[in-house]
Amino acid sequence: MNRGTHPHRLALPAGILVAVAFVAPMAWMFLASFKSIEGIFSLPPRWIPDFTYVDNYTKLLSQNWVFLVNSIIVTLGATLLCMVLSLPAAFGLVNFKFRGREFLADWILSTRMMPPIAAGVPLYIIFNTIGLLDTVWALIVVYAGFNIPFAVWVSMSFFRRVPRETIEAAMLEGCSWAQIFTKVALPLTRSGIATVATFVFIFAWNELLLALFLTTRAAKTFPVVISSFVTNSMTFWEMIAASSVIQAIPPIIFTLLMQRHIVSGLTMGAVKD
Amino acid sequence: MKKILLVASAAAISLAASPGLAQTDWGSILSKHDGEAVNIMSIQDPFIDAVRKMSPQFEALTGAKVTTDGFGYDPLHQKEILACSQKDSQYDVLFIDGIWLGEFADAGCIDPVQDIWSDTDPKIIAWDDYVESFAGQAMWGDKKLCLPVAAYWQMVHYRKDLFDKAGLKPPTTLKETMEDAKFFTNNKDFPGVTGYAMNDQRGAAAGQQYFEWVYSAGGKPWVSNFPGSPAAYADQTPLLNSSESVSIVQFMKDMVAYGPPGVEQFAWDERYNAFAQGNVAMINAWSVQTPGLNDPKISKVAGKWDVAMMPHAEGKESIPPVGGWIMCLNKYSTRKEAAWDFMRWYASPEVHKAAVLAGAPPSRHSAFQDPEVQKAQPWVPTLYEAAKKAWMEGRPRHALTFEMIDAIGLQVNRAIIGEATAQEAMDKANGDVTKLLKDAGYIK
Amino acid sequence: MRFSVVDSIPGSRPKSQWDRESRERLIFLTPAVAYLFLLTVFPFLYSLYLSLYQVKLTRMDRKVFVGFDNYANLLTDSLFLHACLNIGIITGISIVIEIIFGFLAAKIFFALRFSRAGGILRSLSILPMMITPICIGLIFSYILNPTLGIANYLIKGAGLPPPGWLSDQTFALFTISLINSWQWTPFMMLLMLAGLMSIPTEHYEAAEVEGARWWHVARAIEIPAIKSVVLVGVILRVIDNLRFFDIVYVTTRGGPGASTEVVTLFAYKQDYQYFQIGYGSAAAVVILAMSIVITTFAAGYLRRAEGE
Incomplete structure (x- = not known):
């Protein structure tokens, strides 16, 4: 193995092979989105479709653009609320010394073990009682909440990197905790926070199970729309292909933009990059 | 309601028409529902396109705004039954699978059509025109609960x-x-x-x-x-x-x-x-x-x-x-008049035929026997035979x-x-x- | 890049000396804690309560107290037991595949770490784990369609007999694990890559001087360096797998037979399809109990590993 700036001559082909293995299945669905049903299943396969055939997209969006907007509102709302709640908590858990701190942090982590399926029925009954069922608010509240453990833990790992001396200096100048948080800690951890927010965004964007259960019409999200193309008498593959492509756009953009921080994000801060 | 008007128009129809010959004078039967919404919850099956194609005619007649939303099979069942248990009024017209009817009747989600059709001309309802094996799936016990408009x-x-x-x-x-x-x-x-x-x-x-x-x-x-x-x-x-x-x-x-x-x-x-x-x-x-x-x-x-x-x-x-989708009136709808107007309009023999020609499945004897329908869908004679021999309580x-x-x-x-x-x-x-x-x- | 498990464990910091008014602190912590409490503890208690009843969501008025009958029924329900076994197998197979292929891919991208093309290829390779799971399931039911899918077309073209990907009861569970590991191998790969990056270059140089073969290098230098990150990854994957749902839901619906039934699918059908929320809640409570046992065990293990 050569560890210099010149990698082994087989490394690049191998890397290409790996990338193809991971991208090809998605690409195949992407190509399907430009075909009619007959073309989607025709054998031998029609490798390259006619990219000017966009009927699937126009039909999909003309009927479902409202739900795409719902998805965006819910996801942005949930991300914002989640960050507003989690960042101060993470900052506090890192910087305040108090009895039971460790326990509190562990408890927050343990709530992530709650399988969404277990919360579905009780949440349904609560939202039904207070009249929030099928509103974007219900989804915002739930998605924000379920991502708090993740957001707190990963943010903690970023706040720990803020040098002690900086905080102590601010305190000597008479800053309150609130000022230290907003004027010192947040600016120093900007890129980390962006990572956390992006992850929360993607988790909320991808959620299906609870959205299926907690929405009817007004707050229906895009993954629910995708699931509606599978019915008992037929599966609308051309619609599935087009909607999957649209659904994948934000995750793909974000992954490419912030892949530097993906490791620490996905391990809840346990592994840093 | 507008009884006098209805009686008058019923008379007009019976004078004018044996079924299929003359146009029903919908303008005198349906009320005006200017700007009122009629929201329909349906399975994402091909007939949904026919419903969407026909709706503008109803909108022109009444001024109502008809919206049809399609769902997958499991989610539709889930949504409809849950919406009912929370007395939700967002949707006015519910398409439900014939085999779900017992559950919906048990949970009390539907206003039986039989109880509201008394002031409608029987020729518009034309219950006996529905093929029996599917009409039976719109009934629970002896009661006619829904309109069996999308039979398979x-x-x-x-x-x-x-x-x-x-x-x-x-x-x-x-x-x-x-x-x-x-x-x-x-x-x-x-x-x-x-x-x-x-x-x-x-x-x-x-x-x-x-x-x-x-x-x-x-x-x-x-x-x-x-x-x-x-x-x-x-x-x-x-x-x-x-x-x-x-x-x-x-x-x-x-x-x-x-x-x-x-x-x-x-x-x-x-x-x-x-x-x-x-x-x-x-x-x-x-x-x-x-x-x-x-x-x-x-x-x-x-x-x-x-x-x-x-x-x-x-x-x-x-x-x-036999199976398919029956059209029901949500018990908790707050726009029942407009919804019922849509239902009886859409289900009427005349509009049903037009819907069938627009891609909906034939569910009435009159549609099966119609030469235009038979010409457009050559498999209809065999389907009619199947329809007549099917057993409504199959599942x-x-x-x-x-x-x-x-x-x-x-x-x-x-x-x-x-x-x-x-x-x-x-x-x-x-x-x-x-x-x-x-x-x-x-x-x- | 560097990695550290130690850092993530609270309490490892020296005591902070600047405590101030506790009221200000409360403002920082209370909202999130209260919010989480309401959103998780209440539903949990409510599930616990429901699990003692026979009750349909559509007829909440007809509730019958049955004590622990639901739990007793679960333990004799062959479908549920199958589901528990299957999720164990899926987890096992997937994690082994993810580690092996993750390691190979990590080595490849480690070799390419200074190349621009390598960076792009790596970015592309990690896309699967960000994609909506239901879409992953749909993509693979499209590709693996037995008669019309591209996979069997290519296999037949190569003159091989196509496997019954999702229709053969012994193969289906393996296929499901394969799809699962396809989505999450990139995750293992990234973890291991972070581990490899942390190895000081001198270690490699020393090995080269001594003429060590690649497996010596792997055993003596690389594996020890990535062991603890892999452990973190494994724990997270085990917890994730307990809620494994979307892919089975769209590809096999638990079939053929009960060969790909998983616990979440079981609870889903009881809760959301039959509306038997008493029985479904009991299943959910059991799932939660399993998660807690595994997490506690795993957390203890992590602490010990950190102490070493």
Whole structure:
């Protein structure tokens, strides 16, 4: 193995092979989105479709653009609320010394073990009682909440990197905790926070199970729309292909933009990059 | 309401029209609902496009705004039943599967149409014009709860070109079905084709398939359920391990050899696509899927297929499966007048025919007998025969229908994949279903 | 890049000396804690309560107290037991595949770490784990369609007999695990890559001088370096797998037979399809209990590993 700036001559082909293995299945669905049903299943396969055939997209969006907007509102709302709640908590858990701190942090982590399926029925009954069922608010509240453990833990790992001396200096100048948080800690951890927010965004964007259960019409999200193309008498593959492509756009953009921080994000801060 | 107007217009209609001849004067029958919404919740099936195509006419007549939202099968059931349990009024008109009606009636989700149609001209309702085998699925007990506007029946769809080339006629018995399926499988003269694709996937697919075939095999799923039974739910003691039940499951298992590879995991969609792509000589399919087979965007076999009645066991009769969607008035709707106006308008013989021509499934005798419809959909005569011979209580329609069909579907599939013999699997199914029904107090 | 498990464990910091008014602190912590409490503890208690009843969501008025009957039924429900076994198998197979292929891919991208093309290829390779799971399931049911799918077409084209990907009861569970590991191998890969990056270059140089073969290098230098990150990854994957749902839901629905039934699918059908929320809640409580046992065990293990 050569560890210099010149990698082994087989490394690049191998890397290409790996990338193809991971991208090809998605690409195949992407190509399907430009075909009619007959073309989607025709054998031998029609490798390259006619990219000017966009009927699937126009039909999909003309009927479902409202739900795409719902998805965006819910996801942005949930991300914002989640960050507003989690960042101060993470900052506090890192910087305040108090009895039971460790326990509190562990408890927050343990709530992530709650399988969404277990919360579905009780949440349904609560939202039904207070009249929030099928509103974007219900989804915002739930998605924000379920991502708090993740957001707190990963943010903690970023706040720990803020040098002690900086905080102590601010305190000597008479800053309150609130000022230290907003004027010192947040600016120093900007890129980390962006990572956390992006992850929360993607988790909320991808959620299906609870959205299926907690929405009817007004707050229906895009993954629910995708699931509606599978019915008992037929599966609308051309619609599935087009909607999957649209659904994948934000995750793909974000992954490419912030892949530097993906490791620490996905391990809840346990592994840093 | 506007009784006088209605009486007057009813008189006008009866003067003017024998059905189908003259245009109904809708303007005098329907009220104005300017700017009012009529929200329809429906399955994402092809007939939804016909509803959407027809709606603007209603909007022009009444000023209402009609919106139709399509959902997947499981989510639709979930949403509708939950919306009802929370007394939700967002949707006014609900399309529900005929087999869900017992559950919806039990939960009190629907305003029975029978209670609100008294001031509507019977010619517009024309209940007797609905084909009986599906009209029965809009009734619970003796009560007419919904309007049976989107009826499906099953037929065998076969490749006429291949059958002609082989000099074969479509099969009528189970034995012939298997022989023909065997003939086409791995036949050098018919490359790339296998015989028959069934609906073998574990769960709802295999469970429903059991109910689709058992009557034609001369069996009955429970004691008092048989074609023509006057009280199908009187004695629900299951007979899932009777010799007829076991024999039809054995048939499904034997047919795997003459199906496409992976048929054990086929459900409605895989079965249909295999046929549409020309890989299989025969399938049985719901009539809602039939028109698509002539659409070159969907199908490679356009013009090369024909339909036949579902096969039956030797000495028995063909009892085709019936199902489909009934249109119901949400009990908690706050816009019931507009919703009911839409329902009776859309379901009326005249509009129904137009909807059928726009792609909706025929559900009325008048539509089946209409020459224009027959010309547009050449399979309609066979479908009509199937419609007349079908048994409306083919599948359970009580509140436990999902669980029961799933429990049976698990065992039927186990037999199909050879994990258990047909007898073992159906013994287990019988035990499971008995427990289910006992726990719920349906049987003692 | 560097990695550290130690850092993530609270309490490892020296005591902070600047405590101030506790009221201000409360403002920082209370909202999130209260919010989480309401959103998770209440539903949990409510599930616990429901699990003692036979009750349909559509008829909440007809509730029958049955004590621990639901739990007793679960333990004799062959479908549920199958589901527990299957999720164990899926987890096992997937994690082994993810580790093996993750390691190979990590080595490849480690070799390419200074190349621009390598960076782009790596970015592309990690896309699967960000994609909506239901879409992953749909993509694979499209590709693995037995008669019309591209996978079997290519296999047949190569003159091989196509496997019954999802229709053969012994193969289906493996296929499901394969799809699962396809989505999450990139995750293992990234973890291991972070581990490899942390190895000081001198270690490699020393090995080269001594003429060590690649497996010596792997055993003596690389594996020890990535052991603890892999452990973190494994724990997270085990917890994730307990809620494995979307892919099975769209590809096999638990079939053929009960061969790919998983616990969440089981609970889903009881809760959301049959509306038997008593029985479904009991299943959910059991799932939660399993998660807690595994997490506690795993957390303890992590602490010990950190102490070493």
